[in-house]
Amino acid sequence: MSLTSLWRAATQHRLFWPVTALVALLVINVPFTPGFFEIHLKNGHLYGSLVSIVLFGSPLILVAIGMTLVIATGGIDLSVGAVVAISGALACLVVSKQGNEDAVGGVLLAFALALAAALVCGVWNGLLVARLGIQPIIATLILMVAGRGIAQLITSGQIITVNSGAYSLIGGGYWLALPFSLFVVALVVVLSMALTRRTALGLLVEAVGGNAEASRLVGIRSRRIKIMAYVFCGLCAGIAGLMISSNVSAADGNNAGLWIELDAILAVVIGGTSLTGGRFHLGGTIIGALIIQTLTTTIYTIGVPTQTNLVFKAVVVIVVCLMQSPAFRAKVFGARAQRRGPARKTPGVPADAPQQMEVSP
Amino acid sequence: MAEPRPVLEMTGIVKEFAGIRALSDVDFRLFPGEIHALLGENGAGKSTLIKVLTGVHPLDGGTVVLDGRPVRITSPLQAQQAGIRTVYQEVNLCQNLSVAENILIGREPVRAGRIRWKELRRQAAQLVTRFGLDLDVSAPVGSYPLAVQQLVAIIRAVGSGVAGDGGAGSGTRVLILDEPTSSLDRDEVEELFALMRRLREEGVAIVFVSHFLDQIYEVCDRMTVLRNGALVGEHLVADLGRVNLVKLMIGKDLDELEELSEHHGQSQAGETVVKAEGLSRAGAIAPFDLEVRTGEVLGLAGLLGSGRTELARLLFGADTSDSGRVYFEGQQAALREPNDAIGRGVAFLSENRRTEGLVPDLTVRENIILALQAARGWTRPVPASQRDELVAKYIAALDIRPADPEAKTGSLSGGNQQKVLLARWLLTRPKLLILDEPTRGIDVGAKAEIQKLVVSLSEEGVAVVYISAELEEVLRLSHTMGVLRDRRLVARMANGPDVTAGRVLEIIASGEHQ
Amino acid sequence: AKKNPAKSAGSQTGSKQITLGFSQVGSESGWRAANTQSVKQAAAAAGIALKFSDAQQKQENQISAIRSYIAQKVDVISFSPVVVTGWDTVLKEAKAANIPVILTDRSVETSDPSLYVTLVGSDFEIEGERAAHLLEKVLAGHKGPVKIAQLEGTTGAAPAIERAKGFATIMHASHPEWKIIASQTGDFTRAGGKQVMAAFLQAHADIDVLFSHNDDMAIGAIQSIQAAGKTPGTDIKIVSVDGVHDGFVAMSKGQINAIVECNPLLGPQLMDAVKVVHAGKGSTLPRWIKTKESDYTADQAAAALPSRKY
């Protein structure tokens, strides 16, 4: 009895379906990789599928978090992939120019420059959207196209390899036996949660995304808010770029973060944030990103034939989305729900209502 | 004579939203050739009943019988095909389409599948003029003021019935009007009533929702009263006096209305809050001077489209002015954005709550807190405790239902949404409060509350600009009156016993003020 | 900073300078960049006016580029086909405008062989076979079954398909004991190679050999292998294709056991061909001018490393 009500409460929860999907995906792996959930210590750090999911998933999580805010303002940012490439390229260039690549100072300088570049990209997008009023998808498409070029310009089309322990830490290294990127992600998540929920930023963003004109009329400086969102998104992409390049100790202007924007948007939506703007859910986004990374890993581990990768991905995505859609559940499991629905009981008509109603002659 | 068979009979109607009962076991019947008032407080369930009938929301229980045949209507389209035409409460038009299309879309005149645009415009213009309106039917409907849009929506609904074309809509059996007059002026209301009477002669059954009791008593034959989603009774209008009606609606006597008679004592002329000199905006309103002092209520009267909203929007910086200057408390202000004005203690309740007021996805609490929060900036959130206390206070003060700060504002009833917006501005403690149609869609009880609120605010020294399509309301509340005509401020005068509705209308008609 | 192209339009101004229209696939990899580099330098060196355009991996772009070269009446058109099929129409137009065409890097399928004069480049399928033969060397003395993991290039891309094909041919022909137990695409990128390899290592404890369709993926994979606590090159033998600089670095460290060189520096050969063709002696050229390439094993790596230009 109370159990069923508990169950209903659980299923009502926003994160129920995303989490279910995630768990399901993880479990699928077990028959193919018996030791899937095992985690053991390999030369000084944790090692196992779950670990690598987190490790390889971190950049996506970061980008998706930034994307969440942009989408909440009713926008979208297609340029994150390019920004990833730019920041990675710039950082690696700087590091590789150092005499001693391991010098922490040089690496920090590289980070600073890369993030500065990412920030500029964010500001650029923000200005195009908020100041010039260009439609977000097209405004960011510009940087999506040109940004790749810039990244390749930086690397002059080559792959810049760095051999710097310090640099490889952020995206590939371990700390306290855990992937260092885990800490970075955690930091960013905490920051963004604080930024949006401890301050009023979250509310204002949701207002702007929910009804721009109304927001203007209550005096919200929606332009600033939007610009901030794009800048934040740019920064997240920048950090992701550092991670991706650091993970392989090399910058690949052309391929780094290729199509990551689509996965990020996917993650955001799976996480329960609507592309029309307004309400946003960072927690959901993180789950969404993990789902996608797990999906990727699953494809590799269960030996899906290469040519069916995409079909497999498509099917999983659509199933997850259908499961989340109340309309779908209503239509499919609707029949039972109907019957379980409240039986019509005689309603409590207020006492002072006339008991018998006069009928017109 | 024997009672004719009802054209529509709804019995035991039940509707739930996420467990909340909006309608419980409501019966409703409608006879051909009658105008039937559907009455109740804000949130009583009127609109929901209508939406359930026309297939916007699925029924959770109960039966609908149309012309003696039980029917299951699952979409507005079906409702139309069954001869039920509806004007929903919030104006529902496609702002991007022309007036003509909004009136006739779905029934466009076609030859061999090809739309005949000339004919379309001709028919539309014909309907519009038949309604005594004079509009450019090829202009986008979004370019017209809300009031005009409401008329267009009405024309769309009744038009089909009148212009008996072969389309899916011909032969209207039932016409449903959910608060059609909430933003209309007398003349339009008159036109509407004339039309309704004409249709009644033709045997059309009309459901009429309104919070204006006089209008009810003017046109309706029969009424059904709801309270808290339950049926309270069905009566002949002739059988039930106002006082009893109100009593039925809100479940308690209402005498405050009388008590709050002709208030406009001497405005204890305080210092100037706002002063406009030659302020204007091309195509919207001609240059005007205006001054409002602390504790003064300035009422703006004028016909639909006369420029009241525009005037207000200029004072608030919602639109930028072409010429003129504004001074707040002495020093000049450049109003580029609303928050320039808000920073100086101005608040503006827009007449158009859906597009310019609500953030429907946000909760009541968030909507209420929004203006205050915006003023404080994103870095300084309103402390939770203080916030909840404020919100709770205003929910109680304005009697917002459901009194749940977590409720999604979009799901509130029209009147309650209006109250939320009012609360939003009140807790910014403005120096100048601009109210454009604040009582639109608000029920009798709440209306009285709001009017009293205005009075007490002015007593606390708040300067108020009060715009309402309801002249009496303006006359009753304001210390000074401004009269607009054709987007020009033609007269300003101190309110007094000598200033009567008749006199104001005279000025509006003649255009000058002796 | 754009100079007025009219100056460089040799063919128009009647001077003897040859104008070559070159349409590059794109710039998807370091290999490609080196290739572009080489073409540009060689052109400059040979005093040929080069009109270069990058097709961003899109055949339609390449086709319209070729069209625009025809419109610009260049003397010779050259391009490295993004895919092998679908060139007939545009090549016919070139022929109609009697502009000779030289393919670089990969060949095309066409109904009418007269549509292009010659191909300067290598053969991916053969590279696959060479890889297999190299693996034989690497595994010399190894007994028993060999479990192979394969890192494929971008799914559907010609090099990926052909290299896999070539490798498989030899394997099936002469090595029943070899078995490909896992094969996935790493999109020719390091990140791809690393992720896929990491997953492979989780799923299959016992991989003996990694065959990677290019060095970048191999380099990525090496990192995963190390993370899994194994020694690349020893616990898992690695054979890959391309021979980019970093590949050789890895090989000199013994992390890669053998590399099939696929030489991007075909600019000089191309320019020679262009001159011949423009002189009207195209018929004297072989249908396929093979690029100078060789195979390397770890022991040669250190020696070869300094000479790697890309």
Next chain:
Amino acid sequence: MSVLDGIRTGGGRVRLLQDRRLPVLVTAGLFLVMFGFGAFRYQSYGFLDGQVFMNLFIDNGYLLAAAVGATFVILTGGIDLSVGSVIGFTTMLTAWLVEKQGLPFLLVAPIALGVGAFGGYLMGYVIHHFEIEPFIVTLAGLFFFRGLCLVISKESISITDPTVNRLAQTHVPLPGGSFLSIAAVVSLAVLALAYYVLHYTRFGRRVYAIGGNEQSALLMGLPVAGTKIAVYTVSGFCSALSGLLFTLYIQSGDPLHAVGLELDAIAAVVVGGTLLTGGSGYVIGTLFGVLVLGLIKTLIQFEGTLSSWWTKIATGVLLFAFILIQRTMTARRRT
């Protein structure tokens, strides 16, 4: 009623401000300016040769067809990301059926179109009835159809079928010695048809109504469900058609054909002055959007000195310059 006179005059003014044709006109104008620039800069390369202009249509015919489909979707406020994949899939399916199964092209074509339309229908159905964001459903579509390409075959299939060759190589001569390809002509026909449908049929007006305000459209008693699904079906159909044109253009099926083309299509639509929020825009604008993108490519090719990355950067810069000017010319005061 005379009180509304003021309103009527106001109406005129406001309508002038909000004339929805403005963006299209501006786009067209800018296109001509750009073309003039090219003509001036590359005159010595025969840029003014009528064929260079015709090549814009020949080289972008398939894009035009796809963009027209996308216009329908975007006008309802939706979006279709599956365009590129459906094109790729169509080329693959066609090539496979014609070459490997030996079916006649004239039989294969309708099959391909049917498949594309059906795919669109399915996506529309899911979008509307299960209330899932178009972006996501069509993104899944993107993955799915691209995947199907590879399932058919990893390798590209060249088409030697004589019918295809004839169709591909037929030149439709034009006065002035220049010519168009069949594909270009077809795409222009599609454009004309789309224009007619959008502006002279009830369906077309419903598309605009839904884009204007779906909720209102529903309450006005318009068949929203049908229209929305139909719109995605149209888009699927156009994508498939575009795929066929692409097959003619390239005479081969390749699993990697038209990757990312959806973005070009969307960009073309938006550059053509259509709002992604729906309800506002003209399919003619889409034509100019396509031409502008094509022209950008052409200019860069004629420049001929740009390295790979400068090509990308230049593309972005030109796009930006274009949109910026368009934006500043159409920007109107807020009312």
